[in-house]
Amino acid sequence: MSSDLEVRLAQAAPIPLDVAFTCPAGEMLALVGPSGSGKTTILRAVAGLQRADTGHVACAGRVLFDDVHGIDLAPQARRVGLVFQDYALFPHLTALDNVRVALQGMPGEEREARARGWLARTRMAGLEGRRPDQLSGGEQQRVALARALARDPAMLLLDEPFSAVDQVTRHRLRLEFADLARSLEIPIVLVTHDLDEASMLADRICVLHRGRTLQHGPPGEVLAHPVSAEVARLIDTRNIHEAVVAGHDADGGWTELAWGARVLRAGHAPWLLIGEAVAWCVTPTNVLLIPDRARREDGENGFDTTVVGLLVGGALSQAVLRCRGGQGDLLHMTLPTRVARRHELAVGRELRVSLPREAIHLMPPRAQRTRGEERAVPPAAT
Amino acid sequence: MDWLAFRVSLQLATATTLILLVFAVWLARLLAWRRFPGRSLVEGVVALPLVLPPTVLGYYLLVAFSRDSLLGRLYETATGTTLAFTFGGLLLASLVYSLPFAVQPLLRAFESVPSRLREAAWCSGLSGWQTFWRVELPLAWPGLLSAAVLTFAHTLGEFGVVLMVGGNIPGETRTLAISIYDRTQAFDDAAAGTMSLVLLGFALATVSVVYAVERRRRTPKAPGRLA
Numbered sequence: 001m002s003s004d005l006e007v008r009l010a011q012a013a014p015i016p017l018d019v020a021f022t023c024p025a026g027e028m029l030a031l032v033g034p035s036g037s038g039k040t041t042i043l044r045a046v047a048g049l050q051r052a053d054t055g056h057v058a059c060a061g062r063v064l065f066d067d068v069h070g071i072d073l074a075p076q077a078r079r080v081g082l083v084f085q086d087y088a089l090f091p092h093l094t095a096l097d098n099v100r101v102a103l104q105g106m107p108g109e110e111r112e113a114r115a116r117g118w119l120a121r122t123r124m125a126g127l128e129g130r131r132p133d134q135l136s137g138g139e140q141q142r143v144a145l146a147r148a149l150a151r152d153p154a155m156l157l158l159d160e161p162f163s164a165v166d167q168v169t170r171h172r173l174r175l176e177f178a179d180l181a182r183s184l185e186i187p188i189v190l191v192t193h194d195l196d197e198a199s200m201l202a203d204r205i206c207v208l209h210r211g212r213t214l215q216h217g218p219p220g221e222v223l224a225h226p227v228s229a230e231v232a233r234l235i236d237t238r239n240i241h242e243a244v245v246a247g248h249d250a251d252g253g254w255t256e257l258a259w260g261a262r263v264l265r266a267g268h269a270p271w272l273l274i275g276e277a278v279a280w281c282v283t284p285t286n287v288l289l290i291p292d293r294a295r296r297e298d299g300e301n302g303f304d305t306t307v308v309g310l311l312v313g314g315a316l317s318q319a320v321l322r323c324r325g326g327q328g329d330l331l332h333m334t335l336p337t338r339v340a341r342r343h344e345l346a347v348g349r350e351l352r353v354s355l356p357r358e359a360i361h362l363m364p365p366r367a368q369r370t371r372g373e374e375r376a377v378p379p380a381a382t
Numbered sequence: 383m384d385w386l387a388f389r390v391s392l393q394l395a396t397a398t399t400l401i402l403l404v405f406a407v408w409l410a411r412l413l414a415w416r417r418f419p420g421r422s423l424v425e426g427v428v429a430l431p432l433v434l435p436p437t438v439l440g441y442y443l444l445v446a447f448s449r450d451s452l453l454g455r456l457y458e459t460a461t462g463t464t465l466a467f468t469f470g471g472l473l474l475a476s477l478v479y480s481l482p483f484a485v486q487p488l489l490r491a492f493e494s495v496p497s498r499l500r501e502a503a504w505c506s507g508l509s510g511w512q513t514f515w516r517v518e519l520p521l522a523w524p525g526l527l528s529a530a531v532l533t534f535a536h537t538l539g540e541f542g543v544v545l546m547v548g549g550n551i552p553g554e555t556r557t558l559a560i561s562i563y564d565r566t567q568a569f570d571d572a573a574a575g576t577m578s579l580v581l582l583g584f585a586l587a588t589v590s591v592v593y594a595v596e597r598r599r600r601t602p603k604a605p606g607r608l609a
Contacts, residue, residue, distance in 0.1 A: 049501050075504040088502035092520045101516055102506035151507055 005155050005187035007046055009055035015041045017052060017211040023155075023187035023204075025060075030190045030198035030219075033208035033234065039191040040085075041211075043157050046189070047082050048075035059187065060154045081148030083158040087140045089132040095119060095143045096128035102150050118146040123176065138169040145177070149184070156181075156188045162197060174200060195235050199223060207231050228363050229279035238332040240281045242365050245272045254357055260327055264301050266360040279365040284318065284334035286359035289343060290352040301355040305331060307347050312337055319345060321353060383576050386553050387561035394469070394557060395537040398476040402484040402533050403526065405477075410488035410525075411518070415497065428485045431478060440546025443475045447547070472548040472555050479543045483532040491525020492518065524595045535588040539581060 003025035011017045015038050023029040031039045044050045046057055048064065051072060057065040064073045089098050099115035106114070119128055122142040132140055141161060148156060161177070162170045178201055181188055192198050198205045199219035207215045207222060214231045215222050226232040232240050243257035243264060254265040255272060257280065264280070272278060290302060308330070309320030317340040321331045333353065345351070412418075413425060431439060447465035448454045457465050465471035495518055503513040519526070541559040548555030550564060558577055565574040 047501075047505055049504070075501070076507050076509060078505075080505055082502070082505040084498055084502060086498070088496070088498040090499060090502070090517055101503075101508065104507050104512060147502075147506060 003060045003154070003186065005046075005057075005059045005189070007042070007055075007057050009042060009045050009052040009057070011053040011055075015211055017041060017045075019206075019208065019211065019213045021206050021213065021216060023189055025187055026185050027203040028181055028188040028190055028201055030192055030202035030205040031208055032192055032195055032198045032205055034193060036210075037208040038211035039193075039208055040159055042208075043082070043159050043189065043191050046155075047080045047157055048073060048078045062154070079151065079154040081151065081153035081156040083141070083144045083148050083156075083161045085160045086164055087132075087144035089140055089143055089147075091132050094129050094131055095124060095135065095139075095146075098132070098143050099147045099150050102147050114150060115146075118150045119143070121149075121180065122146040136169070137165040138173055141165065141173060142176075145180070153186065155186050156184065158188070158190045160192055161190070162192075163194075177201070195223075207234055209234055224283070225361050226281070226363060229281075229365055232279070232281050232363060237281045238284055239287065240279055241329060242277060242279050245269075245274050245276045245278060247274060248272075255362075260329065261325055262303065262323070264355070264360065265357050266362055267358055269362055272362070277365045279363045281361050281363065282331075282355050282359050284332040286356060287321070287331050287333035288354045288356065289333070289335060289339065290354050291343065292352075294352075300357050301360075303331075303353055303355070305351050305353055307345060307349045307351055310340075310345055310347055312340065317345070319351075321351060383573060383580075384556075384558070384561040384565070387556045387558050387577075388580075390469070390553065390556060391538050391558040394472060394476055395534045397473055398480055398537040399484075399530055399534045401473075402477055402480060403530055406481070406484035406488050406529060407526070410485050410492050411514075413485075413489050414492035414495075415500075429482050431480070432482050436479070436540070436542025437546055439479060440475070440543045443471075443478065443543070443547050447471050447474075466547065467549045467551060467555060469548075469554055472544060472557075475543050475547040476537045476540065479540055480533045480536050483536045484529045487525045487528035487532065488522065489525075491522035491528075494525075495521045524598065527595050528592045531588045531592050535585055539585060 005023040007022070008020040009017050010019075015036070017038050019038070019042060021029065031042060033039055041050065045052045045055075045065070052065075054067045055065060056063070056068075059078075063069070063071050064078050065071060090101065093101060096112075096115055096119065099118055100111050103111040103114055116125075116128060119125060119142075122145050124139065124142050124146060127135065127139060130139075132143070135143065141164070145161070162173055165173060174197065181201070190198070190202060202219060204217060205219050205222050206213055209230065214234065215227045222231070223235060223237075226235060226237060229240055241259060243259040246256040246258040246263065248255050248268065248270055250268060250270065253268045255267070255269045257264040257266055257278065259280075266280060304324040305321035306324065307319050308322045311318045315337060316334055317337045319333045319335070319340070321333055323329045323331060331353065343351075409424075409428070413421065444466055445451065446453050447457075449458065449464065454465055457463075457470070461470070463470070465474060499517055499521070500513055503517045508516060538557075539559055540557075541563065544555065544557055544560055545563075548557075548560075550556050550560050556564070558581060562574050562577045562581070565577070
């Protein structure tokens with residue numbers, strides 16, 4: 001019997017939805033997307049708090065919702081652990097009672113022991129007697145997590161669980177949660193709008209927009225190879241540009257693109273037609289700085305640029321570069337701060353950069369997304 | 383002091399409060415969380431006794447209690463007595479007349495319970511009934527207390543409807559408020575004064591309790607700690 005979570009949901013209103021995904025037991029799936037993309041609606045429909053028009057939700061071999069067979073279990077019967085965005089702790093109950101209340105039907109002593117056990121696992125030992133208004137945001141989140149897990153749920157659902165706390169607490173909670181999640185053998189679905197969070201915690205991510213799944217895969221894969229310019233923009237890929245396929249060279253292993261007046265070589269993509277419009281992107285860490293002393297022909301896809309913006313951080317710095325010639329396209333570059341210092345990066349400085357061929361990812365352009373989706377992406381990547 | 387009238391008043395106020403609270407909790411939850419056609423009409427009907435002259439309400443209640451009406455006939459078949467000028471009729475009239483005083487504080491109280499808390503309770507495995515006892519009622523109890531106190535006090539002090547529907551039958555429908563009127567008409571100032579003082583003291587005490595409860599609900603119980 002599978003303990004996977006299978007979800008297929010569709011509805012027309014109030015938020016249009018047409019999604020399908022699975023989440024195996026022991027894995028964490030992150031639903032990412034902008035506000036209004038339907039993330040929370042999906043979570044609520046899985047938990048039984050609202051009903052989609054059509055679909056099928058099953059977990060651990062048990063059907064929770066199926067419109068065809070007229071199955072729609074109540075939230076109580078779904079065995080779902082849900083952590084709400086603002087935690088939704090019962091304000092009149094202590095931390096211990098908040099967890100204990102979720103253990104209805106269990107003998108008193110066992111309830112107490114189990115509730116204390118889960119509070120200890122979420123590092124809340126010693127604070128059991130406090131009410132939610134006497135707890136910090138981070139502590140409230142831990143109680144909410146303990147309450148969700150105490151019932152031994154068949155799945156754990158989390159709705160933006162780290163958004164209501166400050167940066168430092170968020171970092172600590174994520175580390176603790178990642179640790180806890182590894183020990184859980186149930187499907188975990190995390191809703192977040194924070195892509196960093198999704199890629200840090202989740203085994204797979206599902207990019208949603210307007211209630212539709214745009215891409216589904218391991219975070220590294222989705223980040224490096226967004227299937228469309230739309231996905232690339234949603235996951236905040238900064239260097240997205242449009243170009244036209246100019247030629248192929250199978251021996252050289254490249255496909256040549258006309259990027260405005262410039263020529264760019266990408267990895268060989270023979271499925272693209274010459275003259276076809278494509279979008280391409282490169283992650284800011286793959287925009288490489290060519291030292292001044294190097295020869296001009298050093299580095300692949302070398303471009304002369306001018307630094308027009310610079311943010312120097314502790315470990316990493318970000319530079320915005322304007323390419324010379326053409327329409328003055330911008331490139332975003334992320335580089336170690338010590339490298340930026342060594343090369344005396346400053347606004348106005350001229351800089352030669354290189355874009356390695358293998359780092360250039362090709363996608364269908366936005367206007368042709370539906371037509372070109374299958375063709376402009378290598379078959380292996382879809 | 384008319385102790386018989388005092389007893390009738392207490393019996394009427396207690397029975398009205400107990401019956402009305404159960405009904406008002408049901409109705410207030412319905413109005414707070416459900417969206418249904420005709421919701422505004424129901425709210426309007428609940429608030430009507432606040433703006434309607436007691437004599438108008440009393441007149442319609444008398445019409446409804448008469449032997450020609452369905453309600454009057456049903457009651458007479460079941461109990462053998464009529465509704466008009468009996469304690470039963472008086473109780474029914476009080477239930478209608480005090481309805482807004484029970485429903486409105488409860489409606490505000492249930493509206494202030496976030497729906498997420500109820501959903502969290504359901505996801506924690508609590509049935510609808512358990513959610514009501516463990517989450518909704520503990521959070522809405524100041525509203526319940528306000529409703530109980532206001533209903534009790536309002537029933538104790540009602541006059542117009544009681545006179546129209548119940549008349550002035552000692553031990554049956556003569557309440558303290560009617561007795562005060564009766565004593566004043568008879569120039570028995572001492573008795574009227576004593577009974578008026580009792581009602582005044584009670585009204586002041588109950589309204590003060592309601593304000594104190596409301597304040598306690600609005601004031602945070604303990605300062606929150608920072609992370």
